[in-house]
Amino acid sequence: MGRTLAEKVWDDHVVRRAEGEPDLLFIDLHLLHEVTSPQAFDGLRQAGRPVRRLDLTIATEDHNTPTLDIDKPIADPVSRAQLETLRKNCADFGVRLHPLGDVEQGVVHVVGPQLGLTQPGTTVVCGDSHTSTHGAFGALAFGIGTSQVEHVLATQTLPLARPKTMAITVEGELPDSVTAKDLILAIIARIGTGGGQGYILEYRGSAIEKLSMEARMTICNMSIEAGARAGMIAPDRTTFDYLRGRDHAPEGEDWDAAVAYWETLRTDDDAVFDAEVVIEAAGLAPFVTWGTNPGQGAPLSASVPDPASYEDASERNAAEKALEYMGLTAGQPLREINVDTVFVGSCTNGRIEDLRNAAAIMDGRQVADGVRMLVVPGSVRVALQAVEEGLDKVFKAAGAEWRHAGCSMCLGMNPDQLAPGERSASTSNRNFEGRQGKGGRTHLVSPQVAAATAVLGHLASPADLSDARTPAGV
């Protein structure tokens, strides 16, 4: 019987297989950041163990880094301690690090792909659940906990039970206004935040094949919000073209050998998935969340749902709690929800294409009065590229704040936070209670919806903007 993409990559990394034991898998690439690594290095030190493969390990700083005044000492002592601990650990153990201020610094899931380190058919891990992002390249990539970080540092392997596989097949053509973000939010609303649990998802079908690498990363990034540890997309021409010429992409004969291997990384026609979900691309629309988990979303044209309409008691209960926290009432049209803050950034939507999409809408328009818009590139390289294209000028002219690269307002761990009760439209991936700051209220949106929302001051799509543009484009 044929094998799925996930099964092929898995099989190619089995170091040891024994009856009744999880497979021992080899890890090709281990990414580190300051939050989940200190205790792992602590463990190594206590046991007197070295890092086994420094050449497969790389670290960057992202969660705690400020996005303003980055040359000044970091004010928050705890953030500073975490960054200093990472620097000391990397120096002590010899790990390559891209600290704040370095040209390769950025959100770990933006940095790996842009360096060309994330490649098809590799296993990629990081102490961070959004490691699923890297699956966009046909890599088997998943988040791990800190004790697993220590395990990989010490052994370059992980003992793992093989998950089941689920195909998410998206056929047809995405309507004009519908982005990868809308698609993944719709998928999560459909299968639920636990729907992918125990599975590796494979996104496939004609609509997926047409997507850019950036869009594919947005989708795989949020696999974890559907409960799946990993999401994958088979590598193809789009993938190879993205990788060619990047710093760590193979060259010459190695490139040819790599491509020959990568081309085998497709689910066989006779392979069988453990589950399958089929989605018609044409039926989709811009999608936003109204609740406090990423599955609580609806098309922008809809209204806040009535909790009483849920048959399942725990879903009803969750919806009630969410509306209370979010300060929303059932039946309120989503388009009439006003926001205080718009955040464009994160490992979900902080790449160059996302900034281009948001800038195209902001160009010649103004951020609405009383709304604060933060644009935070996912990495320094993305920032430099954006500046080269003049996108920073577009955002600044529109009244948005152009910031330094980092996780920023994706989570409340650095100075960029919502105040209690403040409401944001955010291109990040989690709308959990307090995620963007204590008491903050988050609506997850695409970069396009974020930009239109910034202009109009309420949740909106670009289609709502038809005459708001002033001719003074930059």
Added chain:
Amino acid sequence: MEAFTAHTGRAVPLRRSNVDTDQIIPAHWLKKVTRDGFEDGLFEAWRKDENFVLNRPERKGASVLVAGPDFGTGSSREHAVWALQNFGFKTVISSRFADIFRGNSLKNGLLTVVLDQQVIDALWELTEADPTAEVTVDLEKRQVLAEGVTADFELDENARWRLLNGLDDISLTLQNEPDIAAYEATRPAHKPRTVQA
């Protein structure tokens, strides 16, 4: 890590579903660089309410958490497990756990037990009515026992064996060092490297 054979203790009934790791330990606690001292961050937001079940005097010293479905969703932070352990929990019972949380818990010696929601309901009713009621989680017999409740649970043999013996993962893996070296020797040259070896 500490071996887990059987544990008996009083319980905290937590009637909430979809408790994500941000709720278990909020992000700002992740700044610590040690493995201990997370107990005060456990369910921090909810603990501001003095009526929150964990704050009730009769729950003091309880060591068994009986939670709603989909416990531990969201971020992969292992601190969620440490916070539960630092607080004094030895085991968490739920009808469904998020994968990463479950993996993290078993690796750290916090036994996560999956039981049918019906059994969870029974445990909730029992321990709400009588906060002194004890719950026993017996890993050797793979059984949860409480007044009026006898429920078998499953746990894969390997995870069970390691918990019973308190074996640490890394030393186990390093017993297979020759296999790792053999795999490394045949890895294709085109695979990426972060630095020249």
